[in-house]
Each structure stands twice: as structure tokens, then as C-alpha cells.
Amino acid sequence: MGKTFRSMWMPFLMPEELPGPDCPPIRVRLLGEDLVAFRDTNGKIGLLDRYCPHRRVDLFFGRNEECGLRCVYHGWKFDVSGQIVDMPAEPENTRMKADTRIKSYPVIEWGGVIWAYMGDPAHMPERPPELEWGLVPPDFRFITKRLQRTNYAQGVEGGIDSSHVGILHSHLDAEHPERPFRQRQVSPNLAIPYLASDTAPKFFVRPTDYGMAIGARRNASDTSYYWRVTQFLAPFYTMIAPIKEGRAYMGHAWTPIDDENCWVFTMTWNSDRPLSQEELDHGAVHSDVMNDGTYRPLVTAETDYGIDRLRQRLHSSTGIEGIGMQDTAVQESMGPIVDRSRENLGSGDAAIVGFRKALLKLATQWEAGGVLDVAHHPEWYRVRSTAAILEHGIDFQAGTSAATTVS
């Protein structure tokens, strides 16, 4: 899959990580490669091999100065394109300066995050996918980043798995402690009674040009269904419908750090207006992370995600605080790469199956020609998630096409 990901621009840094010209370089690990990123004197961003090609010294310790990053051992200096621009311990006329290069990758800033392209220069897409959160003005969106210690695919599978929402994230009715658990479970949002009353929705999975649309159907009335439409967008984006009508959209990007870790970018946005304070607060729920550049969550596996067994008994399904941490807890608890040969998938896992097929389709397309169609059609990403009550007999894609299209 690594080669597939390399065919596309990938979000990997927050702008705050490289706050200004000549700021300190930072360590980056992406698709299993150890790299160093820096912002040069002109504000351009470089993404280079972590190790100097001379004697393999870590360029994290390098000096960021005058449009280049200089290794402190013997002073070799590289610009953002990977060109060597100074070799002080070698004679002025050395051919080594032109002949030696450091590995470097193109970087752009767009849509509130920083993106890298690690693929074949000949096939570099002109721009990143036109996800709606990237298109709107800065105050319409709020983006957080956190480290998850699993393969990216476990994250994507959680993002498209709407059957867990009414269970993992449920609260408990405090007024009837004597009732059985199932009767006390309350959906995360009282505005959607269908989520808790029908915990076993029927899933309809449709391959699309951008990836896959998933319709989760629940009974609404004798003649209508409540549909939630969730998208998977290649290679690792997900979108979920607002939990209340008119509320902000939410989506994720699950960028692979390596086989056992990923960055979770969580986007909250409105199409047509700045985010409200309530919407900002809700988005911030997904980012209780260390303030030391690691983006490691404050609570982790080492402390059992702060599970509070009394809260689990009385107030919530998990006893773990925060929707983001509830997701992380179960996804990380499977191990960094879950043993899928030991799963038992049911009808509630139709989206999971669809996602795996979509990945295989991407890999097959890449194998055939070294290019992904989706990488060169950023406009295919102009979709959004929604929820709707539709009469029986109406197709969920047809019935929501206006709501799910970004103009």
C-alpha cells in the first residue's frame, strides 16, 4: 500500500510545527521513512532524509540558516530541494557538491495542513484532493492532530464503522439504574433517537470514483428510513454525518507514520459560516494531546486510557472520557496490527469489507500502471457526509445527492 500512498499528496504536519522562517527543524516519520522538515528563510518547507549523506549525522541537530539546513558535523548545507549548497571542509571546486544529493520530497501548505508528496516526480498530482475542509476559509474549519499507535487501517475502519457509535459512545440513563444495560443505553446525541433504538442498522456499500459511500439504514417510521451516509475517500480519509442537523461536518485523515503508528487529523468544518464556539469545543474533544510536539494523547494505553470503572458502571459504556479516546482505546487495544485472520465479521461490518476491497482495487490499479486515477482528480473529493429521513423505496445515494455534493 505504501506505493499507492506515494501516488498522492498526504497531510503530515500542522502549520504550528514549523511556525516561521528559519525555525528549528523537526523530526518526521512518514511511510516508515525517517525524515527532517524545516522552513527556510523564505518560508519554503523542505522535507529531507534525516541523515546527512556525508557521515550519516542526524540533521535534526542541524542549523537552519540562510535558505538551507546545515549539518553541524562538517557543515554540509542543503536547500529545500535537497541540493547541496555548501561543503566547507572540502576544496572550493570539488565535484562532490554537484554530484551528491540528499533525498528530498516536495511539500505544500494548503487547507490548514502541510502536505508531502513521496512518489514518482513524473506523476506528481497538481494539487491535493479538494476535500471541503481544505476549500473553506480558515475560520470555517478547526483541525487537530494526534498520534495513534496502530496501523492507519484500524483507524479508517473505525471511522467508517457507524455501527459502533450507539454502543461504544453511548451514555447510560441515570434515572433507572435498576434497568438492564441495553435498556439504559442512550445514544451520544438525544437528537437522533434512531441510533440507540436501532443498534443494528442495515448497511449498503457503494463503490464510487473517490472510494466508497456507505448508507446505514435504520427504521424511522412505518414508511420511512433514517439514513446516515458516510464516505471513505482514497487512500485514508473518512467523513461522518453531523450528529445534529445544521451542525458542523466532521472528517478524519489517517496518515501512516509506519506500519504500527498513524497521525489522526480530525477536521471540523462548516460549508458556509465560521465555526461557533460550541462547534470549536466539540472539535477540541479530539485533541487532548501533549504540548511537546509529540501529539501523544494525554491518556494512553499505559494508564488504561484513564478508565473509570465506576463511571463505566453508572454513566457510560466505557468509563473512558471523550469520544476520541474511546475510539483510540478500542483500536489500539487490538494491537498495532490486528490479526484479521482471527476476526468474525458480521452483517454490521459491511463497510469494513467494502473498505478492504477498495484498498485492493487501488493497489491493483497502481500495480497495473504506477498511477492512480483518484490522485489526478482532486475534484472527485468534493463530497460531504449527511443524514436524512427518506421514504421507503428511495435510493440513499439518489435521495442525498444534493446534500452530499460540494459545489
Place this chain on the structure above:
Amino acid sequence: MGKTFRSMWMPFLMPEELPGPDCPPIRVRLLGEDLVAFRDTNGKIGLLDRYCPHRRVDLFFGRNEECGLRCVYHGWKFDVSGQIVDMPAEPENTRMKADTRIKSYPVIEWGGVIWAYMGDPAHMPERPPELEWGLVPPDFRFITKRLQRTNYAQGVEGGIDSSHVGILHSHLDAEHPERPFRQRQVSPNLAIPYLASDTAPKFFVRPTDYGMAIGARRNASDTSYYWRVTQFLAPFYTMIAPIKEGRAYMGHAWTPIDDENCWVFTMTWNSDRPLSQEELDHGAVHSDVMNDGTYRPLVTAETDYGIDRLRQRLHSSTGIEGIGMQDTAVQESMGPIVDRSRENLGSGDAAIVGFRKALLKLATQWEAGGVLDVAHHPEWYRVRSTAAILEHGIDFQAGTSAATTVS
């Protein structure tokens, strides 16, 4: 050996670890398997695979409720027998509920500890071995548990190795600091002068139906010997004689967590009366452990077991406090699995050799028929340890048969 151990009930938890109905589930590792234990609404104990068969989420985070443990991700719920009793995200009539199972093992509570049986259901012994500490009333016994970071066999070998007692556990005569070490060494208990005066006892090893009886013979008078009789009881129980006549008995169980760790259960008990405060205090010496559910000793290899070199010079052989920690220190210092090919065993190691032969005998018996005789004869375990002065010519087993038999 794992298969051999599976043929028998094994102690693995203290009742305090599952204190009441619907208490929090706990992680268990046993014979290298990762499991979760819980006590249900009716007080029954379940021991299940750690990971949900649906999507492999860790059931430690599960909710213990209404006679079952529920996975918090999609709500699959299991009873103590491993049966799936609820699948909220699947249709009511799904066949998956009956067709899917989680691995589970039978558990019983008896004799002050909780036991598991991990073997073939067809050959499950009716009850655990009838060790005397299990037969007496609760106030006649005191049981502690601690983690040891070695293979269980290193522990058993320490438990039956009575030749180390007068050396590892010796104090130093404080009144004659000018004398050589060997002349200053004082046995752990002044009541048994033979232990320090004769540090090289002669060992007699006798295979028995339950395992092995070891007689350690020291000179007592011109016509008599001082005998200490120690037992190894398959597959990992040991017993040592009281260090003072009329004092409580002591024994150990060394339950394998995995190849490199074991639980050390230390039992102190009387046959015919409640333990005195002095006996309780002596038993407690073996359990200076963390109070966080890990049963990890307070002092560990990371701090060199708190060795005090001045105490080692002036007051004790090791400078390490506590008989239990002295044993742990030397046994762990060999590494988690000692390289037995590099040992040099002497005549003082006859019991070690006998133990290894007894293990091979067990393994051979299991290989031949998949059943161990000893597993189905719990009454064979009705033995106890003793010490006695016997005239020359009297066989140690014959001369102590009354004292070593539990009626």
C-alpha cells in the same frame, strides 16, 4: 511441559483480585496465553480469551454486567462459559450468535485461591490436589502472591534446595567481627544449630506417587542424624519443614505465567489451630509487593534488590532484606531461563537432579496417554514436611511417615 500443566488445576488468582459480583475484569496471563478474568452477577468466575472474536478488541476494557462481559466496541457479550449471549449490532435472528464462541477455561475457588483448568475437557480432574493448606479452615492459613521474573522451574529448584538455607539466608555473629566469615555465619534460626554447623548435608532423593521426597541428613550426635524432609509435588508445588518445632508449615506454588515469569504463592498454615500473630508476621515476610494489582515486589532487579553492602559486610550473607527477596534475587540473577548447560552440579544438588527427572517422567507419561495419574489422585497430595532426629539406621521416610501424612 505446558501440556502437562494443562492436565491439572492450577492456582492463579487471589480471591481479592475478583472481590465481588460484577467487579472490574482483570488481565490474566497463564502458560503464555493472554486472558481476561471476571466474576459475574452470580459470583461465578469466567476466564476468557483477552480479545473479542469479533474485531479483536481487548476485553479488559469490557463492561461486566448482568451475568456476562460485554465488549465495548460493538457490544458482543459473553457469559462465564464463553457463550455469546448478545450481539446488539447484528439482526436478532443471526446464526453468528450460536456459531461463534470465545475461548474459555473452567475456574473454581478452593483453599483460599482461585484455580484454572486449561486442559482437555474430557480429562478434567474433579478437584484440585488436596494440599493441606487447602483443606484447613481459612484462619488456619495465610497465602501471599508475588511476581517472580524467572521460569517457574528456577523457583521450584530454589524451594527444594535446602543446602542454600544455611548460606544464603544466614546472619553474621556480630560479636566477633574479627573472625573469618565461615566461622561467623549463623543459621536463620538458632533453634536448629545443625543447619549452620553442617552446611554440607547429604541428600537422599526418593520418587513418590505425588512427585519426590527429599531427606537432607546432617550429623546430630554420635548415634543420630538430624533429617529435614522436603517435598516436590507435581507439577510445581514445594513444601519445607517448620524451622522450629510446633511452628507453622510453609509451602509454595510456582505457577507459570509464561516461559520467563511465574507467580509465587507462599502458603503458611497450621494443621490444627489458627495461625498466631507471630506466624502471620513470618508469612507476610514473603509478600512485600506493590498494592496495584501487579504483585510486583517492592524491591526488584532494577535497584539491585536494595542490596546494602555495609549490612552484607557486618550483618548478613547478602545485605538483602527478607528471605523471600534473597531467594528472588539469586533466582532472577540467573536470568529468566538459566542456561543449565553451563551449570556444575555437585552432591548438594541431588534434589535439583531429582526434580528434573520427575518433570521428564511427567512429560513422558503425558506424551504416552494425554493424562497424568497424579491429576486424578488429589488424595496423593495429603503430605506435609517435617524435621526429626532419627537414630542411625532408621530410614528417613519410615521414621517420619506419621509426621508427613495428612489424615
Place this chain on the structure above:
Amino acid sequence: MGKTFRSMWMPFLMPEELPGPDCPPIRVRLLGEDLVAFRDTNGKIGLLDRYCPHRRVDLFFGRNEECGLRCVYHGWKFDVSGQIVDMPAEPENTRMKADTRIKSYPVIEWGGVIWAYMGDPAHMPERPPELEWGLVPPDFRFITKRLQRTNYAQGVEGGIDSSHVGILHSHLDAEHPERPFRQRQVSPNLAIPYLASDTAPKFFVRPTDYGMAIGARRNASDTSYYWRVTQFLAPFYTMIAPIKEGRAYMGHAWTPIDDENCWVFTMTWNSDRPLSQEELDHGAVHSDVMNDGTYRPLVTAETDYGIDRLRQRLHSSTGIEGIGMQDTAVQESMGPIVDRSRENLGSGDAAIVGFRKALLKLATQWEAGGVLDVAHHPEWYRVRSTAAILEHGIDFQAGTSAATTVS
């Protein structure tokens, strides 16, 4: 290379680590072997296998007493030669006492450090190499020790690589912050303007009987060169010229702990007078280490060597404090064993190339006869480093032969 190193005496301990007779034994790891060192009642030093040959208990926990180290488990006792002198749990007349041995290595104290010989006893050199710091009176020298978490060769390569000095260790001219970095760099010592003004010296490498002499040539005037002469002495010693005329000499020994760690001994000495306070202070710069017997530097990779990005911008090339830590940071940042297949060596790396050739020559000589000439010619080590201005046309070895010879 391990076998080559075994042909020679190697410094491995500071005398302070075994401060007096019967002091506590200490753990030693050398050439990948786990050992224990102790100083006996007569002041003699023993270096034994870490593990008792009886049951493999760690002899670090042993009792150091009456001319021997006693295992605390069953009391086996060893003298400094590895002879077993007591077996209390065995019969008096056992043949095991004579037949069993523990691995032991000869140790001597000389020149302010403690040396071990781990090679064939038949070819043991009479004495360690006669390095000048070992020959002078104690108050003429100052020796420190610190742990470096790399292969020893990375250290040696740093020690002989004089082209990094004017870059890695440079300060910045504080009076002209507007100037480009290269014009603000100031050599570590203003007394040698040549170092900063000519950062690309030409290197001349000459094999010698003791290893290799390296001449680094910089322009001094129209008719003269400034030469710095640095030595590599087999198998892991380096010497660097004083940075100011009349100042103390400096040298290093890089003793391999194992493939991924080494001890860095740093020697500061005068040939003909006690060290001044200034010289002592300068030498101490190389030893900001923990005071707990580990000799681990106070700042490590875990805290990025305390890099201060503001200092890096304004005051020094690295933002890391101390020449020793600057060297350690870059050398450790390459990883414990740098991937030399991915280096790009330039003309400034001639000494590195020469060192690798010298190592191969040593290994080849050892392979041919199991003996190293250099091991049996301690007098070959009577050299020292120097710096000199020589007229064009004068050979650097000829021109500095008096200054580099220890009489």
C-alpha cells in the same frame, strides 16, 4: 576485531571504581562479555565471569571477603585468579573444587587506569602500551571516563577527524549578527586563526609502526603551512595537538564495551610539569557524567543533548554545551553502528579512510599468526601530537619529529 583487541591490554576501569581492599564488586561489560570485578583483601584485582559456575547466580551480589569473592547462594568462593577456594555445601574432600574453574582475566593498574588482558595467556604482552599519559607522574595527568552509546570506531573516527573541529565546535561572532553564518564562525580557540580561516585543510596520512600519523595542512603564509599532527595508535587510541602552544596534550582511548557501546577515556597531560587549574578545568569538560557508577553523561539523546535552539542561532554552531557532548551528539546520532555503505567520503575524510585500512591491517596480521607486533612493542607508543608552522617543502613528519617523540 574482537580477537585483535584481545591481543592487547585495554583500559577499562578507573581506580575509583574499586577504591579499596574488599570493596563491593562491580559489574563489567567488555568486548561483549559480562564480567564482575573486585579488589581483594590484599588489593589485588580480579576480573571473573559474571555468573557462578555452580548454578549461574550473578556474582555482582557476591560477598567480597578474605581474599576471594563468594557467591551468596551456596557459598562457592573464588580468588582473583579464578581458583575455587571454598565450597561449603560440598563434602570437604570433593574433587569438584580442583576440577571446576571460573573464567578469569589478568588485570593490572598502571598509568592512572585499570587494564585487562582478555587474550591468549601464551601471548600476554609484558606491559600496556607506553602512552605518555601513563608514564608521567599522577599530578601531571587528569583522566575522565564516560559512556558513549556507539561502536568504538565511530569514536576513533571522531578523534582523528580534525576537519570537524572548526565547524562542530565553533562559536559565533556575537558582534555581527547580521553577517552570514560562515563569516561569523569562530574557531574554538582564537589562538589558532588558521582553523576557522581554512576549514578545508589538506590531509596527509602516513602508516606508522604504532598505527597512523595524520598531517592536516592549512595555509599560514605565502611560504609556510600550519600543520596539525594527529595520531591513531592501535587499536583504539587517539591524540590531538594542544589548541594553544604550551598547553596540555589530550588523547582518548575508546574501549569497546560491546558492538554498540564504548567507554571514552579522555586524558589530559603535561610532559614536564603538574597540570594547572586551567588545564584541569578544560579536561573536566569531557566528563559531565552521572555520579552513580554508570559514567552515563548528564545529557543524552533522550533529551536531544540539551540542544538550545536560541544558542544555536546566536552563539554556537550546535546549541549543545561542551565539546565532549557536541562530539557525542553527532557520533551517537549516526546510530550505534553507522551504515558506512551510505556515506559519501570526501577529501576531508582521508584520515577516516586511513584508519579503516589500519584496522584491516591489524586484523590481517592477527589472522596470519594470532599475534600483533604492536602488542609487544609498548615503546612504539611513545609519541605525542603537535602543531607547527613549517616552510613549504618540509615534510610534516620530519619537521615535527622532535616534538612528537616521547623520550
